[in-house]
Amino acid sequence: MIQLKNVSKKFSNNGQKPVQALKETNLVINQGEFVAIVGPSGSGKSSMMNILGMLDRPTSGEYYFENREINTLSEDELASIRNKKIGFVFQKFHLLPKTTALENVELPLLYSDRKNIRGLALDALKQVGLEERATHRANELSGGQQQRVAIARALVNEPEIIFADEPTGNLDSASGQEIMKIFQELNEAGKTIVLITHDLTIAAYAKRTIQIHDGIVNEN
Amino acid sequence: MNKKETLKSSLRILKRNKMRTFFMVLGIIIGVASLSITFTIGRGFQKQITERAKKYLGSSDILVTAVKIKLEGKSVDNNLVSSLTIDDLKAIASEIPLVSTYAPVQFLPNCEIIAGNKNISTSVRGSSATGQIVWNRGVIKGDYFDDAEELNATRVALIGTKIAETLFGESDPIGAQIRIGDVPFTVKGVLEPKGIDPHGNDMDFDIVVPITTMMKRLMNVDYIAMAKIVISDENRMDEAVSGITAVLNERHHITNGESDFLILTPTFVKEKIKEMTKVFNVFLPLISLIALLAAGIVIVVLMLMSVNERISEIGLRKAVGARSKDVVSQFLIEVSITSLLGGIIGITIGLICFKVFCSIIKISFFIPWQIYVFGVLLPILVGIIAGIIPARKAAKYNPIEALR
Ligand SMILES: Nc1ncnc2c1ncn2[C@@H]1O[C@H](COP(=O)(O)OP(=O)(O)OP(=O)(O)O)[C@@H](O)[C@H]1O
Ligand SMILES: [Mg+2]
Numbered sequence: 125m126i127q128l129k130n131v132s133k134k135f136s137n138n139g140q141k142p143v144q145a146l147k148e149t150n151l152v153i154n155q156g157e158f159v160a161i162v163g164p165s166g167s168g169k170s171s172m173m174n175i176l177g178m179l180d181r182p183t184s185g186e187y188y189f190e191n192r193e194i195n196t197l198s199e200d201e202l203a204s205i206r207n208k209k210i211g212f213v214f215q216k217f218h219l220l221p222k223t224t225a226l227e228n229v230e231l232p233l234l235y236s237d238r239k240n241i242r243g244l245a246l247d248a249l250k251q252v253g254l255e256e257r258a259t260h261r262a263n264e265l266s267g268g269q270q271q272r273v274a275i276a277r278a279l280v281n282e283p284e285i286i287f288a289d290e291p292t293g294n295l296d297s298a299s300g301q302e303i304m305k306i307f308q309e310l311n312e313a314g315k316t317i318v319l320i321t322h323d324l325t326i327a328a329y330a331k332r333t334i335q336i337h338d339g340i341v342n343e344n
Numbered sequence: 345m346n347k348k349e350t351l352k353s354s355l356r357i358l359k360r361n362k363m364r365t366f367f368m369v370l371g372i373i374i375g376v377a378s379l380s381i382t383f384t385i386g387r388g389f390q391k392q393i394t395e396r397a398k399k400y401l402g403s404s405d406i407l408v409t410a411v412k413i414k415l416e417g418k419s420v421d422n423n424l425v426s427s428l429t430i431d432d433l434k435a436i437a438s439e440i441p442l443v444s445t446y447a448p449v450q451f452l453p454n455c456e457i458i459a460g461n462k463n464i465s466t467s468v469r470g471s472s473a474t475g476q477i478v479w480n481r482g483v484i485k486g487d488y489f490d491d492a493e494e495l496n497a498t499r500v501a502l503i504g505t506k507i508a509e510t511l512f513g514e515s516d517p518i519g520a521q522i523r524i525g526d527v528p529f530t531v532k533g534v535l536e537p538k539g540i541d542p543h544g545n546d547m548d549f550d551i552v553v554p555i556t557t558m559m560k561r562l563m564n565v566d567y568i569a570m571a572k573i574v575i576s577d578e579n580r581m582d583e584a585v586s587g588i589t590a591v592l593n594e595r596h597h598i599t600n601g602e603s604d605f606l607i608l609t610p611t612f613v614k615e616k617i618k619e620m621t622k623v624f625n626v627f628l629p630l631i632s633l634i635a636l637l638a639a640g641i642v643i644v645v646l647m648l649m650s651v652n653e654r655i656s657e658i659g660l661r662k663a664v665g666a667r668s669k670d671v672v673s674q675f676l677i678e679v680s681i682t683s684l685l686g687g688i689i690g691i692t693i694g695l696i697c698f699k700v701f702c703s704i705i706k707i708s709f710f711i712p713w714q715i716y717v718f719g720v721l722l723p724i725l726v727g728i729i730a731g732i733i734p735a736r737k738a739a740k741y742n743p744i745e746a747l748r
Contacts, residue, residue: 179744180706200667218660223358235665
């Protein structure tokens with residue numbers, strides 16, 4: 125499903141010396157996998173996820189998503205793939221604050237041609253067990269609940285793959301475990317999940333672990 | 345992009361950022377309200393003057409005034425000249441078949457009108473028996489003077505309703521004796537009430553006597569001040585005007601363009617009115633446009649602030665599938681809704697003020713079509729022009745930077 129061939133990412137901030145965040149990375153992720161990418165802070169985990177999630181393009185190398193090389197695709201085509209095939213969960217949740225849980229979940233559907241937006245969003249909230257909070261505003265929810273709303277938002281357009289960058293980083297361990305159980309259930313239901321974390325107990329939920337150090341990938 | 349849902353979500357966003365929305369709407373309201381107030385008031389004045397002028401000069405009427413004119417009618421001496429005569433009018437009527445009737449005018453300002461122990465000061469006008477048709481004003485009591493009375497320079501007078509009221513109160517003025525200055529007259533009729541003329545004079549204080557009486561007994565002159573000529577076909581106005589000009593030029597021996605009469609037609613008056621109301625129709629609305637421009641600047645500033653506040657929202661929208669043009673159109677939809685709202689409130693305020701103004705200057709309320717341009721198209725245009733820069737800026741954000 126996903127294949128990276130010699131992918132590198134270099135950040136060259138004006139004036140400062142360039143940072144090589146990913147070095148000649150090769151990686152294959154198949155449909156239905158639950159992969160954890162682990163590594164210390166600054167090792168290149170987020171850079172990797174941004175490239176895998178098509179939020180950023182590699183400096184060099186090739187990235188095949190469902191056998192299409194994404195470098196040949198325009199920004200609008202990438203936006204459309206992100207909308208239809210990819211779901212994101214971020215460490216900081218990134219919900220629209222004064223907006224209800226339901227409306228937050230609806231957001232990806234605004235950019236799709238799906239009908240019955242409200243119904244689909246409610247179903248997604250049901251999947252994360254938050255249908256009772258549908259009309260609560262995001263800022264009225266606990267951290268764990270907010271992250272569940274974010275997961276519902278990632279799920280709502282039925283993506284092939286979900287990328288989660290430190291999804292438990294801002295949560296206490298109890299709500300972190302709850303979130304991880306949701307990911308586990310989703311994976312059991314067939315979704316491909318890529319989880320980024322520096323916490324090995326969280327990584328233990330995944331079936332496969334990839335280590336990353338100074339931009340270099342190591343699989344054990 | 346799902347249009348209905350996007351619109352709904354824009355409305356929610358505007359509702360949730362009440363302060364920002366309020367100031368954007370307020371800016372547009374001020375601009376549009378001042379624009380529509382100044383513009384409609386101009387239109388109101390124009391309508392008022394035009395309505396008054398119509399009473400005075402119908403579409404088949406021509407006014408000939410005896411004034412000195414230099415340089416092809418460009419500059420007008422205010423001094424009346426003494427060269428226009430009743431014989432000129434007779435010549436015009438006999439030489440131009442298009443002329444159906446006419447009435448000469450001569451007046452005397454500030455005359456003392458005395459009846460018993462009451463008196464009033466007003467101007468007296470001399471007219472002919474045709475005056476009631478030509479000026480479209482008959483009598484509501486008594487009779488108009490006739491050709492014989494005109495021929496004999498009889499001392500009869502027609503008085504306006506307000507003069508009748510002032511001098512005679514409730515009692516019947518017909519047949520009563522009055523004096524105009526030292527000359528005694530008999531009241532023959534009471535003129536139909538007419539209200540205010542284009543110069544702002546109350547026509548119900550008019551007093552009309554036969555033109556001959558006026559010339560011989562009150563003024564001792566052999567010329568008239570002006571005449572109104574009525575033609576039988578209003579579509580042949582130009583032909584009539586050039587005919588009258590030719591007759592008068594010949595009779596007054598005018599060759600070098602330094603004429604001694606001025607011909608006023610309804611078209612000419614319309615142009616004059618437009619010129620007079622230009623300050624309202626052009627200059628004041630132009631100044632109000634500055635208010636709208638200021639509103640545009642307010643929108644730019646507030647939207648740039650809004651874009652900065654919403655960087656992470658923009659990043660998120662892009663991450664979940666918004667294309668750059670979706671982000672641009674979202675911001676433009678937001679600004680269009682605000683501007684339209686401001687525009688509609690603005691013209692509503694403008695029209696309410698105009699309605700009050702109409703009742704003050706006593707004209708019937710109307711809505712000039714330009715109001716819809718000012719209230720709907722212009723604000724949306726201002727909003728979109730002002731919004732495009734912030735919207736483009738928003739669309740340029742890279743989602744990963746925006747989400748950090
Ligand atoms: N936009 C950028 N400009 C310049 N350097 C960057 C940029 N993004 C990341 N980097 C650098 O690339 C390296 C990898 O960063 P990255 O965010 O991928 O690390 P990470 O593994 O996600 O770390 P953390 O666990 O702290 O989130 C770091 O040295 C970082 O400073
Ligand atoms: Mg990171």
